[in-house]
Amino acid sequence: xxxxxxxxxxxxxxxxxxxxxxxxxxxxxxxxxxxxxxxxxxxxxxxxxxxxxxxxxxxxxxxxxxxxxxxxxxxxxxxxxxxxxxxxxxxxxxxxxxxxxxxxxxxxxxxxxxxxxxxxxxxxxxxxxxxxxxxxxxxxxxxxxxxxxxxxxxxxxxxxxxxxxxxxxxxxxxxxxxxxxxxxxxxxxxxxxxxxxxxxxxxxxxxxxxxxxxxxxxxxxxxxxxxxxxxxxxxxxxxxxxxxxxxxxxxxxxxxxxxxxxxxxxxxxxxxxxxxxxxxxxxxxxxxxxxxxxxxxxxxxxxxxxxxxxxxxxxxxxxxxxxxxxxxxxxxxxxxxxxxxxxxxxxxxxxxxxxxxxxxxxxxxxxxxxxxxxxxxxxxxxxxxxxxxxxxxxxxxxxxxxxxxxxxxxxxxxxxxxxxxxxxxxxxxxxxxxxxxxxxxxxxxxxxxxxxxxxxxxxxxxxxxxxxxxxxxxxxxxxxxxxxxxxxxxxxxxxxxxxxxxxxxxxxxxxxxxxxxxxxxxxxxxxxxxxxxxxxxxxxxxxxxxxxxxxxxxxxxxxxxxxxxxxxxxxxxxxxxxxxxxxxxxxxxxxxxxxxxxxxxxxxxxxxxxxxxxxxxxxxxxxxxxxxxxxxxxxxxxxxxxxxxxxxxxxxxxxxxxxxxxxxxxxxxxxxxxxxxxxxxxxxxxxxxxxxxxxxxxxxxxxxxxxxxxxxxxxxxxxxxxxxxxxxxxxxxxxxxxxxxxxxxxxxxxxxxxxxxxxxxxxxxxxxxxxxxxxxxxxx
Numbered sequence: 001x002x003x004x005x006x007x008x009x010x011x012x013x014x015x016x017x018x019x020x021x022x023x024x025x026x027x028x029x030x031x032x033x034x035x036x037x038x039x040x041x042x043x044x045x046x047x048x049x050x051x052x053x054x055x056x057x058x059x060x061x062x063x064x065x066x067x068x069x070x071x072x073x074x075x076x077x078x079x080x081x082x083x084x085x086x087x088x089x090x091x092x093x094x095x096x097x098x099x100x101x102x103x104x105x106x107x108x109x110x111x112x113x114x115x116x117x118x119x120x121x122x123x124x125x126x127x128x129x130x131x132x133x134x135x136x137x138x139x140x141x142x143x144x145x146x147x148x149x150x151x152x153x154x155x156x157x158x159x160x161x162x163x164x165x166x167x168x169x170x171x172x173x174x175x176x177x178x179x180x181x182x183x184x185x186x187x188x189x190x191x192x193x194x195x196x197x198x199x200x201x202x203x204x205x206x207x208x209x210x211x212x213x214x215x216x217x218x219x220x221x222x223x224x225x226x227x228x229x230x231x232x233x234x235x236x237x238x239x240x241x242x243x244x245x246x247x248x249x250x251x252x253x254x255x256x257x258x259x260x261x262x263x264x265x266x267x268x269x270x271x272x273x274x275x276x277x278x279x280x281x282x283x284x285x286x287x288x289x290x291x292x293x294x295x296x297x298x299x300x301x302x303x304x305x306x307x308x309x310x311x312x313x314x315x316x317x318x319x320x321x322x323x324x325x326x327x328x329x330x331x332x333x334x335x336x337x338x339x340x341x342x343x344x345x346x347x348x349x350x351x352x353x354x355x356x357x358x359x360x361x362x363x364x365x366x367x368x369x370x371x372x373x374x375x376x377x378x379x380x381x382x383x384x385x386x387x388x389x390x391x392x393x394x395x396x397x398x399x400x401x402x403x404x405x406x407x408x409x410x411x412x413x414x415x416x417x418x419x420x421x422x423x424x425x426x427x428x429x430x431x432x433x434x435x436x437x438x439x440x441x442x443x444x445x446x447x448x449x450x451x452x453x454x455x456x457x458x459x460x461x462x463x464x465x466x467x468x469x470x471x472x473x474x475x476x477x478x479x480x481x482x483x484x485x486x487x488x489x490x491x492x493x494x495x496x497x498x499x500x501x502x503x504x505x506x507x508x509x510x511x512x513x514x515x516x517x518x519x520x521x522x523x524x525x526x527x528x529x530x531x532x533x534x535x536x537x538x539x540x541x542x543x544x545x546x547x548x549x550x551x552x553x554x555x556x557x558x559x560x561x562x563x564x565x566x567x568x569x570x571x572x573x574x575x576x577x578x579x580x581x582x583x584x585x586x587x588x589x590x591x592x593x594x595x596x597x598x599x600x601x602x603x604x605x606x607x608x609x610x611x612x613x614x615x616x617x618x619x620x621x622x623x624x625x626x627x628x629x630x631x632x633x634x635x636x637x638x639x640x641x642x643x644x645x646x647x648x649x650x651x652x653x654x655x656x657x658x659x660x661x662x663x664x665x666x667x668x669x670x671x672x673x674x675x676x677x678x679x680x681x682x683x684x685x686x687x688x689x690x691x692x693x694x695x696x697x698x699x700x701x702x703x704x705x706x707x708x709x710x711x712x713x714x715x716x717x718x719x720x721x722x723x724x725x726x727x728x729x730x731x732x733x734x735x736x737x738x739x740x741x742x743x744x745x746x747x748x749x750x751x752x753x754x755x756x757x758x759x760x761x762x763x764x765x766x767x768x769x770x771x772x773x774x775x776x777x778x779x780x
Contacts, residue, residue: 009076010187014130015083019063022127023056026090040104048093048100055089062086084137087128091141094120099149112481117146118168122356125172132180136173143169164423175343182336238327241317245270245286248322257329259300273298275305307334347421349399350406358420358428362480365432369473374433376473377440380487381427384465384499397458404455412450437472437504438575441517444468444502465500467491476505520576523569527581532556534589535756538765539727539749542741547765549606551749552590553756574612583615584624591632591639593759602766608640608670613647622661636666640691644672648687656687663688674715684722692719696730703735716744
C-alpha cells in the first residue's frame with residue numbers, strides 16, 4: 001500500500017479508537033443534561049435525547065462493523081466519511097440544544113448551555129483531530145446552530161457570545177489542523193522506522209537461513225553481515241544487542257540518544273541509562289524475554305529525559321542467542337499531545353488559562369473555601385473603548401495591548417490569585433482568602449490604578465480604563481457559573497455608570513465599599529493636612545472638685561463638612577490600619593500640650609491617651625512612647641495609656657510583657673470600660689494596672705438601680721484591696737457624684753463637670769486645681 005494511503009488508514013484507525021469513548025461520553029453528558037434541566041417539556045427533551053442517542057449508537061455500530069471488515073484499510077476514506085456523518089449528527093444535536101431549550105430556560109441556563117456546547121467542542125479536539133476534516137465537520141455542526149441563533153437574537157449579550165463562539169471555533173479548527181499535521185509527521189517517521197525494522201528483519205531471516213545452510217559460502221555470510229551493519233548504521237531508531245541487559249553492540253542512533261560513543265557502550269548495563277522509576281519495569285521485561293512493546297524513559301548525558309517505545313526480539317548474533325531491541329524516540333509525539341492539551345485549556349494569545357480551565361480551577365477554589373470557611377471574590381474585567389483602539393491601530397496592535405494588560409494585571413496580583421482570559425478584551429480574576437468586601441474593593445481599586453500608567457504600543461502611548469464587576473462567595477453564589485454571571489452583571493453596572501470603576505453585584509455593598517474607601521482616602525488627607533485636633537475632658541477629684549488630669553479625645557474638623565463623629569471614622573481607621581499613625585499623632589500632640597500648659601504656668605496636669613488594638617500590637621510601640629516623651633519633655637508620670645479589657649486579654653502572655661515595658665518607662669496604665677469585657681478578674685493580679693475606669697453604663701443609674709449600685713460598690717471595694725485607682729466615667733448628675741464620693745470613688749469624669757473642650761478653653765479649668773502631688777499618684 002502506498003505510504004500516504006497507509007498514513008491515512010492509520011489516522012482513521014486512531015479515529016475509530018476514540019469512537020466508543022466519544023459515544024459513551026456523549027450519551028452520559030446528554031442524560032445528565034436532561035436530568036438537570038427541569039423546566040423544558042419532557043417530550044422535547046426526550047426527543048432530543050433520542051436523536052443524539054441514535055447518532056451515538058450509530059457511531060458505536062460503525063466501530064463494531066469496521067473492526068470486522070476485511071476491506072477497512074483499502075476503503076479508509078469511505079470509513080472516514082461514515083464517521084464524519086455520525087459526528088455531524090451528534091454535533092448538530094449539540095448545536096441545536098441551546099436553540100431548542102432557550103425558550104424554556106432563563107439567561108443563566110442559556111449561558112451554561114452555550115458554554116457546554118463549546119466545552120464539548122474542546123473535549124472532542126484530541127478525539128477527532130486524527131482526521132482534521134472530521135473534527136471540522138463536528139465543530140462546525142455543533143457551533144453553527146448556536147451561532148445563527150445568537151446572531152438573530154436581539155440581545156447584545158447574544159451577539160457578544162456569538163463573536164466569542166466564532167473566535168473559539170476558529171481557534172479550535174486551527175489547533176485541529178496543527179495537531180493533525182503533527183500526528184501525520186509522527187506516523188510518517190514511525191512508518192519509515194518500521195520499514196527499516198522490516199528490512200532488518202529480512203536481513204535477520206537471511207542470516208538465519210545462511211547459518212542453517214552451513215555449506216553456503218563465507219563470502220555470502222560476510223555480505224549479509226555488511227548489509228545488516230549498514231542498515232543498522234543509517235536507521236533512525238536505536239538498535240541494541242544485549243544479553244540479559246548487558247550491551248553487546250549498539251548503533252549510532254542509540255549512542256546519540258544517550259550521549260556516548262557506540263564503542264563505549266559495549267559491556268555496560270542498559271539499566272544505567274534508565275530513570276530510577278522505570279528500572280524495575282525494565283528488569284522485569286529483561287527476565288521475561290516477552291516479545292511485546294513497552295515504554296520506558298532514559299536520561300542522556302546532559303540529564304534530559306527521553307521517552308522511548310521498545311520492541312524486543314530474540315536474535316542470533318555471532319553464533320549465540322541474544323536480544324535485539326529497537327528503541328523509538330516518541331518525544332515529538334508526546335510534545336504534540338501535550339501541546340494539544342495545553343491549547344485546549346489556555347488562551348493562545350496571552351498563555352493565561354481560558355474559560356474551561358478557569359471553571360475547573362474556580363470549582364476547586366470554591367470547594368476549598370467551603371472546607372476552610374473563607375470568602376472568595378471573582379472580578380470580571382472589561383476594557384473600556386478597546387474596540388476603538390483595535391479598529392484604529394489594527395488587530396496586531398490590539399493583540400500586543402491585550403498581552404501588555406495581562407502582564408500588568410499579573411504583576412499586581414498575589415501568588416494565590418488566579419487570572420484567566422475567556423476571550424476578547426475580558427479577564428477574570430479569582431481572589432481567595434479575603435476577609436470582607438473592603439478587601440475586594442481595595443484589590444479592585446489597586447488594579448484600576450495600575451491602568452493609570454499608559455501602555456506603549458506601536459510607539460504610541462495608549463490610555464485604557466477598566467470596568468470591573470465583583471461577585472463574592474458565598475454572598476452571590478456557590479457555583480462557578482453563578483459567580484461568573486454575578487460578576488458579569490456587576491461589570492455591566494460599572495459600564496453603565498460611565499466605566500473606569502468597579503461595582504459589586506449587590507448595589508448596597510458597592511455603595512458601602514465606596515463610602516468606606518472615600519472615607520479612608522479622606523483620613524489619609526486629613527493626616528497630611530493636619531485636620532485633626534484634640535479636645536480634653538477633665539478628670540476631677542470627687543471630694544474637692546479639683547481637676548486632676550484630662551483625657552485626650554480626637555476630633556476631625558473636615559473643611560467644608562464640619563466636625564465628623566469619631567464613631568464614623570474610627571472604625572474605618574481601625575480597619576485600614578490608619579489608626580496606628582493617627583494614634584501616634586494623638587500621643588505626640590497630647591504630650592506636647594500637657595508640657596505646654598506647664599510652660600504657661602499651670603501645675604503639672606496628667607493626660608490620658610487611648611491606645612487601639614492595632615497600636616498596642618505595633619512592635620515599635622515602646623520606642624514611639626519613649627520618643628514622644630523625649631521630644632515633648634513631659635514627665636513620664638504625667639502620661640497615662642488607656643486600654644480595653646479585650647485588648648490585653650487577646651494574648652495575655654504577650655500583653656503582660658508589653659505592659660511591663662510601658663510601666664518601666666514610668667508611664668501609668670488604666671483599663672477603660674471596666675466591667676463590660678472579660679468576666680475573669682485574674683488579669684488584675686497578673687498585669688501592672690494603675691487605674692480602673694468604671695464604664696458609663698454602670699454609672700448612669702447608679703443612684704436608682706440596685707444592680708448597678710452593687711456592681712459599682714464591688715468594683716470600688718476590690719480596687720481598694722488591690723490598691724488600684726478608680727475613675728468613674730459618664731457622671732451627669734449631682735446624685736451620681738454624691739453616691740460615688742460616699743462609696744470611696746476618688747476621681748470622676750463626665751458632662752456634669754465638663755464636656756470635652758479645646759486646649760485653650762480647658763486651660764481655664766486648671767485655675768480650680770490647687771497645687772498638690774502628681775495627678776496619677778493621686779488617682780492611685
